[in-house]
Amino acid sequence: MSEHARRAAAYAPLPVLEPAAHHLVSRFSHGVTPALTTAVRRKGHLAWFEEQLRPARVADPAGDALAAWWPDLSLTPLELWTRQVKGVRGGWDVMRDYGSWLLARRHTSTRQVLEVVTGFWENHLHVPVTSDGHFTWRARYGALVRQHALGRFDRMLVAAVTHPAMLLHLDAARSTAEAPNENLGRELLELFTVGVGRYTEDDVKDSARILTGWHVDTNDTWQAMYVPEHHSTGPVRVGTFRDPNPSRDGRALTRRYLTHLAHHPDTAAHLARKLAVTFVSDDPPAALVRLLARTYLEHDTAIVPVLRALVRSPAFRAAAGAKLRDPSEDVVATYRALGVRLLPPVSSQSATAAMLGSTGALGLTTGTWPRPDGAPTTNAAWSSPLRVLASVDLHWSMAHQSWPSKELVHRATADYLPPLPVTLQELVDHVSRIVLGKPAPAYLVEACALATGYPAGEVVTAEHALVKHHVPKVLATLLDSPDHYSR
Template identity: 55%
Template sequence: MRMSPHPAPADVPAEATPERASRRALVTAAVGGAGAAAVLPAVAPDRAEAASYRPRRHRGTPLLGAADRHLVTRFSYGLTPGLTRAVRGAGGGRRWFERQLQAGQTDAATRALASWWPSLHYSPQKLWQRNIDEVEGGWEVMADYQRWLLLRRITTTRPVHELMTEFWMNHLNVPVHADAVFGYRFDYDRVVRARALGRFSELLKAAITHPAMGMYLSNAVSTKHHPNENLGRELLELHTVGRGNHYDEDDVKSSARILTGYRVDMWRTWEARYRPEDHWTGPVKVMGFEHRNADPDGRRVAEAYLDYLAHHPRTAQRIARKLAVKFVRDDPPQALVDTLARTYLRHDTAIVPVLRALVASRAFKASAGDKVRDPVEDLVATYRALGVRVTRPTRPVENPAAVAILWQSDSIGAVPHDWPRPDGAPIDNDSWSSPARLLASMDVHFTMSGRWWPNKGIAYREPVDWLPAPAVRFDVLVDHLCQQLLGRRSTSALLKACCQAARVGPATRIDREHGVVKWEFPRVLSTILDSPAHLTR
C-alpha cells in the first residue's frame, strides 16, 4: 500500500503513531460492536479516548430524517446530496415514493445512454450476421448491455422503477450469456421494464412467451411431437407456485404442452412467431387448471393458464415473501408476508399496492441496516457517492471507464444478470457477506477514492473539492464527508477510523496544502465507504 512521503503530525492519536494503521484495523474501528467482533476482538476505549473522538458537526444542507433515509436508501441505488434534495422537494420520503410509483414518467437522466451502444438496438438477424462475420460477437453486445444497465443505475432519477425492473428480471431470469439469447435479450429488458410496476399477471404472460425466455429454457424448439419440459417445469417451480406445491410430473407435462407453439427459427432467420401447427392439442390439467385445448392456436389457453398461475394463492405467497426478503430482511415475519399476499390478490396481482403495504409495515420501518448491498449495488452506490461522471464515448465501446465498470463489478463478485441458473441471483445477506467479497469491495473503494482506476473517460472530484471551507478541523471535515457520502452524520467510530487512516487528530486544521489533502484523502474516503453505513441498504 502506498505510503505518505511526509512525517506524522504531532497531534496523531497515540495508538496510530508507531506505524500506519492497517485497513483491517480501520474497518474494525469503523464497524464497531458485533460487526467488529467478526473481524477482530473488540477493545472498549477508555473514557478519555471516547471523549477525544466525539464528533463535531458541519452545518451543511439539511439531511433526511432516519425514517426517510431508510426508505430512500432501501428503494434507491444510493443516497446522494441530489437525491436528498429531490426527496425534500417532494415533501418527504413517502411523497417521493408515491411519485416514484406513478406510471408514465420518463427518466431523462438515462435517456442519452440509449445511443452509446447502437448494437443494442439492432435486430436479431443483424446481430447474428455481425456475430458470424466476426464484426461483433454476441458476448460483446451483452457486455455492453450490462454496462448500459450499470450506468442506468448510477444515473437514474427513477430508482424504484429501475429496482423493480431488476427484481423481476432476476425472478424471471434469462442470463445474458445464455446460448443464443443475445439477439433478443435487450428486447426482453424492454418488455419487463414496461411492466415492472404493473400487474404480475401481465408481466408473467409477456415474459414467459418472449423469445429470449423461450430460447433459454428450450420452449423455442418445443413441438407437439417433442414437447420440452424445461420452461413448463421452471414456470411452476421458480416463477409461480414454487417447488413442492401440489403438482406432479403429469402437471409438468401438461404445463409444457400448453406452452408449445411459441417458436424461434434458431440459427437461421431468427424469426419469432407462434406456429399453430406445432401446438399440442388435447385435454390438459395442471393442479386446479383444466382446459379442452382443442384449438391448434393455443395462445388463449396459454394466457388463461398463465393468468391462473399468477392469481394462485401460492404464487401470491411466493411473490410476497420474495419482495419482503429483498426490501425488508432475510427472515420477514409471516404476518407481513400474509398481508402482502392478500394485498396482491385483492388488487388483481398489481404490484404498486403491495409495495405501498410493504413500506407502511412495522417490519419495514424496523429493518434499517438489515440488508447487505450485493456487489452490483455496492459498485453503483460507490459511483454515486463519489459523484463521478462517466463521459460519453467518442465512438461506440471506446470509453475506457464504461468498459472498466463491468470489470470492477466482476472483481467484487457479480455482474448484472449473469447468474447462469434459472432461479436468479441470491437476494439474501449470507450470499454476499464473505470476507473475500468485503476485501474486494474495499479494493474498489480505495482505487476509486484515489482516482487511480478507472482513470480515463471519467471525471472525479479532486480532493480539494471535498473541503467545505478553505480551512476546517478534521472532525468537522469527517462529518461533512459522511453527509456527502452516506447522507448521515459521522460517529465516534468513524471519526476514530478516519483519524487513524489520515494519521491526524480530530482538532487538526486541514487546508488545501495539508498532507491529508495532498496524500491521505483516498484513505479517508475509502474508510467511510468501507463502513457498514455504505455496505448496507
Template identity: 55%
Template sequence: MSSLPAPTRRSLLGGAGALGVAGALGGAVAAPAHAGPWTPARFKGAKLLAAPDRHLVGRFSYGLTPALAAQVRRRGGARRWFEWQLAPGRIPDPAVGSLRTWWSGLDRGAQELWSRQTSEIEYGWAVMEDYQRYVLLRRTRGQHQVLEVMTEFWENHLHVPVNGDAQFTHRVPYGDLVRRHALGTYEDLLRETITHPAMLVYLNQAVSTKRRPNENLARELLELHTVGRGRFTEDDVKSSARILTGWSVDLWRTWRASYQPEQHWTGPVRVMGFHDANAAADGRELTHRYLRYLARHPATAQRIARKLACKFVRDDPPQSLVDHLAGVYLAHDTAIKPVLRALVAHRAFRASAGLKVKDPGEDAVSTYRALRVAIARPPEGERGEQYAANAILWQTAALGTTPFEWPRADGQPVDSASWSSPSRMIASFELHYTMSGGWWPTAGTGYRRPGQWLPRRRIRFDVLVDHLCQQLLGRRSTATLLKACSEAVGVGRREVITREHDLVRWSMPRLLTTLLDSPYHLRK
C-alpha cells in the same frame, strides 16, 4: 500534523476494519458505546433526511446522494417521493435518454446480431457486455430509481441469462419489456415474459413440438416463476409443457418468433386446479388463461411476497409480513404498486434498517454515485475499453457477479448472506480505495479533486469528517467513524485542515474509503 501512532493495516481498511467484519456485513449497526474524546463534531450543511426516510430511499434507490436527498425533501419526504417514483412516466429522465446510443449493438435486430456474430464482426457476448454496462449506468445516472430497482428485481426473478449463444439475439428487448411492466401487474408481466422469444429460446420452448413437448420452460414456470416447489406433480409439468406448445422461434436462421398452431398439442390438460378441454388448434388463448391462473394462485402470491420481503426487508422476513403482502397482491389482481406500498408501510420494513447488504452491482453503482464521478461516452474500439462507462462492468465483476449473468434459471440471489463473504468484502475495499483515489478507471471520468471535498478553506478535522459523512453516507458522523478516520490518516480530531495540508495532498483517498468501507455504505 499530530503525533498519533502510524496507521495499522486494520485502520487503513477503514470503517469496516475498525468496526469489524461482522459489523460491516453482518447484523444491525450498533450505536457508539462511548463518547468522551471521540464525541463527533457537527457541520452545518443541508438538512439531512430523518432515519426512516433515509432507510426507505436507501432500499429503493442505488444509493443516497445529496442531490437525491434534496429531491426527497422537495417531494415532502420519503413516502411522498416513493409515491411520485411509482409513476415514472411523469418524471423526466434526460440523463438516461442518450445512453442507449453509447453502444451501437443494443438496438440491432435479432437476425442482424446473429449475422454479425457468424461473420465475426461483433460477438454476442460483446453485445451482452454492452447491455450490462447500459443497465449499470441507468442505475447510476437515472431519475427513475424505484423503476430501475424493480426492473432488476423482476429481471432476476424471470431470469434469462445474458451469457448464452442463442438468447442474446432477443435479450435486450426482453429487458426493455420487463422495465415496461415492472410496476404494472404480475399477470401481464408473466404473460409477456413467458411468451417472449428470449425466454422461449433460453428454456428450449422454441424447439418444443406436439410430438416432443420440451418440459424446461413448463417446469421453471411452475417451480421458479409462480407456485414454487412442492406444489405440483410430474403430470402437472407434462400438461404444462403441452399447453405451451406452438410458441416458436426460428433458431439459427431468421430468429423470428411466431406461433405455429400445427405444433400445438390438443386434448384435455390439467395442472393443479387448472383444467381445459384444449380443443382449439391455436392455443394462445389457452396459454393466457393458464398464465392468468398461475399468476393469481395463492402459492404464487406467497412466493412473490416472500421474495419481495427478502429483497427489501430482511433475509428471514416474518410470516405475518409475507401473508399481508400476499393478501394485498391477490386483492389487487396481482398489481405490483399496492404490494410495494403495503411493504414500505409495514412495521417489519421500518424495523429492518441496516439488515440488508448491497450486492456487487449495488455497491459499484452506489460508489460511483457517492463519489459523484462523472462518466463520459466511450469511443469505439480498444481505446474505449479503458473508459469508466465500460470499465464499470469489470469493477462489478471483481465484487462477485455482473448483472444478469447468474448461470442458473433461478436468477441472482436477493439475500444478504450470499454477498457477505470475506472475499467480497476485501474486493469492496479495493474498489472503494481505487475510486476514492481516482486511480482507475481514469479515462472518460471526472473525479472530484481532493480539495473539493473541503466545504471551506479552513476546517477542523472532526468537523470535516461530519461533513464527509453527510456527503457520502447521508448521515452524521459517529464516535466510531471519527476514531476510524483519525487512525486511518493519522490526523488529530481538532487539527485544522486546509487545501495545503498533507491530508488533502496525500491522504484524502484513505479518508474517503474509510467511510465507504463502513457498514453505512456497505449496507442499505
C-alpha cells in the same frame, strides 16, 4: 482561543435525510446522493416514492440518452446474429454492452425506483446474458420487463414466458406436441409462480404441453412465431387449472393458464416472500408476507399496491441496515457516492466497461447468474471475505481516482471539503454527509483518524497535509464501512 479554533467551531453541517427517509431511499435507489437528498427533502420521502411509482411523470433526459451510447442494442435479432456469424461482433460483446447500459442507467437515471424494481423482476424472471442464441433477443426482453415492472404481474408473466429470449433460454423455442420440452413448464411453476413443492410431475408435463407451439425461427429469420401444428391438443390439468384444449392454436390457452398461475394464492405467497426478503430482511415476519400476498390478490396482481404496503409496514421501518449490497449494487452505489459523471464509451478501457468488470471482481458480473433461479438476494451470498477484499480494492482505487481513468469525470477533492478550517471530526462528518448521505457516527470518525494518523480534534486548514494528501483515505474508509455496504 486561537483563530483556527474559533473558525473550526463554526462548522455548519449539511442537511441530510432523517433516518426513515434515508432507509426508504437506500432500499429503493442505487445510492443516496446530494441531489437525491435535496429532491426527497423537498417532497417528503413518501411523496417522492409515490412520484417514482409513476415513472412516466419523472423527467429522465440523462438516463434516456444512454441508449445512444450502445447502438448495437437497438439492432434486430437477425442483424445481431448475422454480425456474429460473419465475425463482425459476437453476442458476448453485445451482452457486455447490455450489462454496461444497465449499470449506467442505475447510476444515472432519476427514475430510481423503476430501476430497482426492474432489477428485481429481471432477476425473478431471469434470463442470463451469457447463453448462446438468446442474446439476439435479450435487450428486448429487458425492455419488456421494464415496461411491466410497475404494472401487473399477470400481464408481465404472459409477456415474459412467451418472449423469444425466455423460449430460447429454457428450450421451449422448438418444443412440439411430439416432443414437448419440460424445462420452461417446470421453471414456470417452481421459480416464477407457485414455488417449490406446489406441483407434481404430471403438472410439469401438462405445463409443457400447454406451452408447445411458441417458437423462434433460429434457422433463418430469428423471428418469433406461433406454429399451431406443433401445439399439443387434448385435456390438460395443472393443479386446479383444467382446460379441454381442443384447438391447435393454443395462444389463448397459454394466456388463460399463465393468468391463472399469476392469480394463484401460492404465487402470491411466493412473490410476497421474495419481495420481503429482497427489500426488508432475509427472514421477514410471516405477518408481512401474508399482508403483501393479500394485497397482491386484492389488487388483481398489481405491483404498486404491494410496494406501498411494503414500505409502510412496521417490518420495513424496523429493517434499516439489515440488507447488504450485492456486487452490482456496490459498484453503482460507489460511483454515485463519489459523484462520478460517466462519459460515452469510446474504448475498452471506458468507465462503463470498468463498472461491469468490477461487478465480476466482486463476485458476479451483472446479468450472468447461470441458473434460471436468479441471483441470490440474501446477505450470506455476498458477505464472504473475498467479496469484502474485492470491495476494499474497488473503493480504494475509486477514492484515489486511479482506476478507471478514462471516459469519466470525478468529483474534485475540493468539493468534498467544508469551509476550512474545521476539526478532523467535522471534516469527516461533512464528507460522510456527501458520500453516505448521513452524519458520521463516532466509529467512523475514529476509523478515519486511524487511517489518516490525525486525532479527531485536529484542526485542518487549507494547507494541512490531510487536505493535500489524505482525503482519499477518508473517502475509502467511509466506503469500506457498514454504512456503505448496507442498503
